[in-house]
Structure formats: structure tokens, C-alpha cells
Amino acid sequence: MSPETNEKNGPKIELTWQKVFTWMLVANLIYVLIFYLIMKTFN
Amino acid sequence: MQTIDWIVLIGALLFIVIYGTWKTRNQNKSVKNYLKADDSNWFAIGLSVMATQASAITFLSTPGQAFHDGMSFVQFYFGQPIAIVIICLVFIPIYHRLNVYTAYEYLESRFDQKTRTLTACLFLIQRGLAAGITIFAPAIILSAVLGWPLVWLNIIIGVLVIIYTVSGGTKAVSVTQKQQMAVMMGGMAVAFTILIYALPKDINFSNAMSIAGAGGKLNVLDFSFDLENRYTFWSGIIGGTFLALSYFGTDQSQVQRYLSGKSLRESQLGLIMNGFLKVPMQFFILLVGVMVFVFYQFNASPLNFSPVATQAAYESEYADEYHKLEKELELNFEEKKLLAMEYGLASENERAGLKEQIVLADQKEGDLRNQGKEILKKANDKLEIKDRVEINDKDYVFIHFVLNHLPRGIIGLILAMALSAAMSSTASELNALSTTTTIDLYKRNVQDKSEDHYVKMSKWFTLLWGVMAILFASVADLFDNLIQLVNIIGSIFYGNVLGIFLLAFFVRFVRSNAVFIAALITQVVVIYGWWVDWMPYLWLNLFGAVLVIILASILQIFLSKDSN
Known part of the structure; x- marks a missing residue:
């Protein structure tokens, strides 16, 4: 995929497979970790 | 419902409809302008995608699901971010490069016209029926608890959506969804805050979470490979990815939302926003349900939350049996209330013994509720199919709490939230149905007409699908x-x-x-x-x-x- 960098508006982020996948993975691992901690703390 | 509730409810809904219609009054110049409106930024797209996915049932039923079965339902959404990565990096670049209006248009360039037409028709059948249910599902719940006529509720929801969707097309759907998302999330945040403050003085949020944990409501993650269990980590990752891939990648009601991006990147970022926020949003809605559970540890609750089901039990020959169960539930509640208070305030060491007692009291409550449902089943068996009532009460838990325990004005806000959610999903559906009918069927076969003609036809198709959705919602009650x-x-x-x-x-x-x-x-x-x-x-x-x-x-x- 060719990144678009000439936009005047909007954030200047180049999207690549690696970046999007990593963001999603990290965010969702954090969610799962939070859920796990909630279970451990309050159960 | 007090006057202030009516003012909030009618004010919120009318504002959204009038604002949407007025703001998009000049969107009729071309088909592109009316059906694609590709000038949205990523934030507007993200909100639009989320508002389309969140129907009234999301807000009315999900808290009830957490009340009965805990928070494991959130795992169902674990596959969504994975599907979104695939769609962002494979599907969207192709849709953008070909500059399509609908997902099915792409199929003609890849295969041929007959494949495109077949797929578009499959979508129209499925989504055309679903649009009726998007209106009917909240209408039946609200008509049961508020006593409003079901047919009028169907007509009001449908007509409000038709007004701005016909008038402003895709842009009107996107513009109104911003306000609708604000009403939806604002309503849930207010309900959550009031719930925390409505708990007994000595019970803070942390104590409330401990009580919910003791009641088995915080088992968010289940790593077992049990196929009988519908919501596990693995079914969420595998089944959830697959379903989200279908829904976000090929369903025009979602595809149209992100194709309204002003560039490829805006479309991708809008969908990615949903990938980040969907799981926490669903977690929050379930958390509201868990707090409703904690609230009902300190406040009496009915044996069945549906007023229609309760009435049916009272009018059946099993009324005495049902009243007896209600008495038992009341006694069990008094016992549970003391236990919950003790547990909330106990130290870590003291909790172990108390937890066993809470689990037993919870089991007893569950048994009593199930026995109540058995009675309703027996009563149902003696009725004609059309007179039978819904026994499962999860759709009624949250609205029962709202109507009986929230202050004036807030009830109006929560009802506005439910109707906004119904309207936002329906608007996307009508818009997508109209676009597919216009682009994939009509314009593809009737060519060489003016832009103005196609815009007019799109409006007629939106109106037609809207009327069909209302009609379908109105006869839906007749089917089991x-x-x-x-x-x-x-x-x-x-x-x-x-x-x-x-x-x-x-x-x-x-x-x-x-x-x-x-x-x-x-x-x-x-x-x-x-x-x-x-x-x-x-x-x-x-x-x-x-x-x-x-x-x-x-x-x-x-x-x-x-x-x-």
C-alpha cells in the first residue's frame, strides 16, 4: 500500500501493515490484561 | 414520564432531525454529492461506523445480559480489531482506487455484472428485512414498558429517519450520527454515574466491584475450548473475526460509512478508531449492567423484569404459584442485602466465608427466576401463538431500572438514547439500501439519464425502503x-x-x-x-x-x- 503524505489536513501518519497490526495488537493486549486484572482483583 | 422527560425526549429527537435536514439541504446537486458525500474526516467516519453498529438493542439489552450472565459477552468483539486490520489494508485501498459507491460495484470490475447483481440482491433481501427489525426491536420493548402503541412507535421512528435520510442522503446520516452518538454515550455515562451514587452510603465503586465479583459477574475472560459455551476468548477471536469481516467488509450499510472519507487514509483511520474503541465501549455498557446488578442487591427487583410477562403470569391459572415465588424472592432479597452489605465492608480475610453464602443466595435467586419462567412457559402453552409473551427478560432489566429509579429528565434522556440508537442504525440501513438499489440495479440498467434524475430516484428508493421497513416492523409482532x-x-x-x-x-x-x-x-x-x-x-x-x-x-x- 502506498502511504499518502501530501494531505493538507489530518494527521500525518503513514499506514503500513506492520504499524496498524502492531497498534491493534498492543491495544487489545492491554484490554485483555485490564480485564484479567479486574477478574483477579475482584473475584 | 413527567413533562420534563417529554421535553428532553422530543427536544433531542427533533433537534437531531431538524439539524440534519437543515445542515444537508444542499446535498442534492449530484449523485456523488447525495450518495457518496466523500468529504468526511476520520473522526466523523469513526463515529458514523460506531453509531451504525450500535443499535437500540445494544443499549437496552446488553446491560440486561451483564445482569444475568456477567461480562463474558465482551469477548465476542475480540475478533473485530483483527478484521479491521485486514479490511483497512486490503478492502479499502481497492474500493478507493476503483472509486466505487458500493462494495458490489467492485465485483463487476473483478468478475462480471451478473455476480454483482446477485450479490447486491442478496444484500437487499437480508438488510431490507433487518431494517424492519432495527425499528421493531426497541419499539416492542418501549411499548411494553411505557404502554405506547407499538404501531405508532414504529411509524414515529421510521418517519423521523425518512425525513432527514431522504432530504440529505449520506451526508445527513453522517451529520446526525455525531449528535446521536453524543446522546447515546451521554445517556450511558449519566446512568452509570447515578448508579454509583444510588448505592448505599458505605458502598463505593471498589466495594461494588467486589460484590459483583462475588456474584460471578466479572468473569470477563474464558480461555476454555468449550464449544457449548457461546462466548469464550477463542470463539471471539475466530468467530468474531469472521463475522466482523463480513459486516465491515461487505455490508453496504458499513462500507458506505467509510467510503465517505475524503481520502483513503481518512477512511482507514475512521475504521481503525472503531477497532480501538469498540471493545472498551462494549465493556462500559456491560459494566453499567453489572452496576445495575449491584444496585439490585440493595433494592428489591421483580421476579421477571418484563411487565407484560408478569401481567400474563398474574392473569393465568398459575397466579398463586407465581405469587408464592415472588414472596420467596422477597425473603431471599432481604437476606442477600445484608450479606452484600457485610461483604462490601468486610476485610479480605472475612470475605471468604461470606462469599460462599452470597453464591448460595445468588443460586437461589437464579432458581426462583427460572421457576418463574417455567410457570410462564406453562401459561404460554395454554395461549394462542399470537397471544404468547416473551419469557426472557434480559431486554427489560435496564429499562426497568431507568423507569423506576432514575430522576425526572434523565428518563427522557435515556429514552432519547434508545431512540437515537434505533434511528442511527436505521438511517445507515435505508441509505445503503437506496444506494445499492440506485447504483447496482437502477443506474446500471437505466443509463443516459441526467444526474438530477438519479438523485430523485435515490430519494424515492430511500422513501420506499423506509416505508417497507415500517410496514415490516408493524407486522413483525404477528410472527413468532x-x-x-x-x-x-x-x-x-x-x-x-x-x-x-x-x-x-x-x-x-x-x-x-x-x-x-x-x-x-x-x-x-x-x-x-x-x-x-x-x-x-x-x-x-x-x-x-x-x-x-x-x-x-x-x-x-x-x-x-x-x-x-
Whole structure:
């Protein structure tokens, strides 16, 4: 995929497979970790 | 309902409709302007995607689900971010490069017109029926608890949506969804805050979470491989990815939302925003349900939260039996209330013994509720099919709390939230149905007309689909278990459509004739499989997708040999 960098508006982020996948993975691992901690703390 | 509630409710809904209509009054200049409106930024797209996915049932039913079964439902959404990565990096770049209005348009450039038409028709059947249910599902709940006439509720929701969707097209849908999302999330945040403050003085949020934990409501994650258990980490990752891929990648009601982006990147970022926020949003809605559970540890609750079901039990020959169960529930509640208070304030060491007692009291409450449902089943069996009542009360838990325990004005806000959610989903559906009918069927076959003509036809199609949705919602009550029927219809068509798209994107050697024949055979086989009950209907999705891919690949090999 060719990144678009000439936009005047909007954030200047180049999207690549690696970046999007990593963001999603990290965010969702954090969610799962939070859920796990909630279970451990309050159960 | 007090005057202030009516003012908040009518004010919020009218503001959204009038603002949406006024703001998009000049969107009629061209088909592109009216149906695509591709000038949205990523934030508007993200909100629009989320508002389309969140129907009234999301806000009315999900808290009830947490109340009864805990928070494990959130795992159902774990696959969504994975699907979104695939859609952002494979589907959206192709849709943008070809500058399509609908997902099905792409199928003509990859295969041929007949495959495009077939897929568009499958979408129209499935989504046309679902649009009626999007209106009917909240209308039946609200009419049961508020006593409003069901048909009028269907008409009001439908007409409000038709006004701004016909007037401003895609842009009106997107503009109003910003306000609707604000009302939805604002309503949930207010309900959550009031719930925390409505707990006894000594019970803070942390104590409340401990009480919910003791009641088994915080088992968010389940890593078991139990196929009987619908919501596990693995079913969420595998089944959730598959379903989200179908919904976000091939369903025009979602595809149209992100195609309104002003650039490829804005579309991708808008969808990615949903990938980040969907799980926390669903977690929050479930958390509201868990707090409703904690609230009802300190406040009496009915044996069945549905007023219609309760009334049916009172009027049946089993009324005495039902009243006896209600008395037992009351006694159990008094006992549980003391235990919950003690548990909330106890130290870590003291909690172990108390927890066992809470679990026992919870089990007893669950048994009593189930016995109540058994009585309702017996009462139902003696009634005509059309007079039978819904026994499962999860849809009524949250609205019961809202109507009986929230202050004036806030009730109006929560009702505005439910109706906004219904309107936002319906608007996207009507918009997508109209766009598919105009672009894939009408404009494709009736060419050489003016822009103005196609815009006018799009408006007529939006109106037509809107009227059909209202009509369908109005007769829906006559059918037994209609929501399940619509889900079954979805499962019958969804898998086949996803399979066709996966072939288009990933199996390069397959050509149009092979796909078209495979899709027709698959559809017949899937319908037959459902008819003879081969598998639970949710699995028909996966079955349809896999079958069309395998059949098309095999057919292509044979067709290629023939042509050689």
C-alpha cells in the first residue's frame, strides 16, 4: 500500500501493515490484561 | 414520564432531525454529492461506523445480559480489531482506487455484472428485512414498558429517519450520527454515574466491584475450548473475526460509512478508531449492567423484569404459584442485602466465608427466576401463538431500572438514547439500501439519464425502503420469534456474500462464471442445510463462505481445462 503524505489536513501518519497490526495488537493486549486484572482483583 | 422527560425526549429527537435536514439541504446537486458525500474526516467516519453498529438493542439489552450472565459477552468483539486490520489494508485501498459507491460495484470490475447483481440482491433481501427489525426491536420493548402503541412507535421512528435520510442522503446520516452518538454515550455515562451514587452510603465503586465479583459477574475472560459455551476468548477471536469481516467488509450499510472519507487514509483511520474503541465501549455498557446488578442487591427487583410477562403470569391459572415465588424472592432479597452489605465492608480475610453464602443466595435467586419462567412457559402453552409473551427478560432489566429509579429528565434522556440508537442504525440501513438499489440495479440498467434524475430516484428508493421497513416492523409482532428468523436469514446469505468477496480479493485464478455458478449452488445448499437442520444456524455463515470458495475453485479448474 502506498502511504499518502501530501494531505493538507489530518494527521500525518503513514499506514503500513506492520504499524496498524502492531497498534491493534498492543491495544487489545492491554484490554485483555485490564480485564484479567479486574477478574483477579475482584473475584 | 413527567413533562420534563417529554421535553428532553422530543427536544433531542427533533433537534437531531431538524439539524440534519437543515445542515444537508444542499446535498442534492449530484449523485456523488447525495450518495457518496466523500468529504468526511476520520473522526466523523469513526463515529458514523460506531453509531451504525450500535443499535437500540445494544443499549437496552446488553446491560440486561451483564445482569444475568456477567461480562463474558465482551469477548465476542475480540475478533473485530483483527478484521479491521485486514479490511483497512486490503478492502479499502481497492474500493478507493476503483472509486466505487458500493462494495458490489467492485465485483463487476473483478468478475462480471451478473455476480454483482446477485450479490447486491442478496444484500437487499437480508438488510431490507433487518431494517424492519432495527425499528421493531426497541419499539416492542418501549411499548411494553411505557404502554405506547407499538404501531405508532414504529411509524414515529421510521418517519423521523425518512425525513432527514431522504432530504440529505449520506451526508445527513453522517451529520446526525455525531449528535446521536453524543446522546447515546451521554445517556450511558449519566446512568452509570447515578448508579454509583444510588448505592448505599458505605458502598463505593471498589466495594461494588467486589460484590459483583462475588456474584460471578466479572468473569470477563474464558480461555476454555468449550464449544457449548457461546462466548469464550477463542470463539471471539475466530468467530468474531469472521463475522466482523463480513459486516465491515461487505455490508453496504458499513462500507458506505467509510467510503465517505475524503481520502483513503481518512477512511482507514475512521475504521481503525472503531477497532480501538469498540471493545472498551462494549465493556462500559456491560459494566453499567453489572452496576445495575449491584444496585439490585440493595433494592428489591421483580421476579421477571418484563411487565407484560408478569401481567400474563398474574392473569393465568398459575397466579398463586407465581405469587408464592415472588414472596420467596422477597425473603431471599432481604437476606442477600445484608450479606452484600457485610461483604462490601468486610476485610479480605472475612470475605471468604461470606462469599460462599452470597453464591448460595445468588443460586437461589437464579432458581426462583427460572421457576418463574417455567410457570410462564406453562401459561404460554395454554395461549394462542399470537397471544404468547416473551419469557426472557434480559431486554427489560435496564429499562426497568431507568423507569423506576432514575430522576425526572434523565428518563427522557435515556429514552432519547434508545431512540437515537434505533434511528442511527436505521438511517445507515435505508441509505445503503437506496444506494445499492440506485447504483447496482437502477443506474446500471437505466443509463443516459441526467444526474438530477438519479438523485430523485435515490430519494424515492430511500422513501420506499423506509416505508417497507415500517410496514415490516408493524407486522413483525404477528410472527413468532421473528428476530431469530431475521438472524437466520442473515446467516443464510452472509456467508455466501463474504465467500464471493474473499474469492475476489484473494483467489486470483477464479473467474466470473465459476463464482456465479458456485454462489448459486452454495445458496441452494445452505438453504437446504438450514431446512434439514444440519447445524446451528450461526455456523451457516462459515459453511456458506467455505463452500462457495471451494466450489468456485474446483469449478474454475474444470472450466479452465474445458477452454484449453
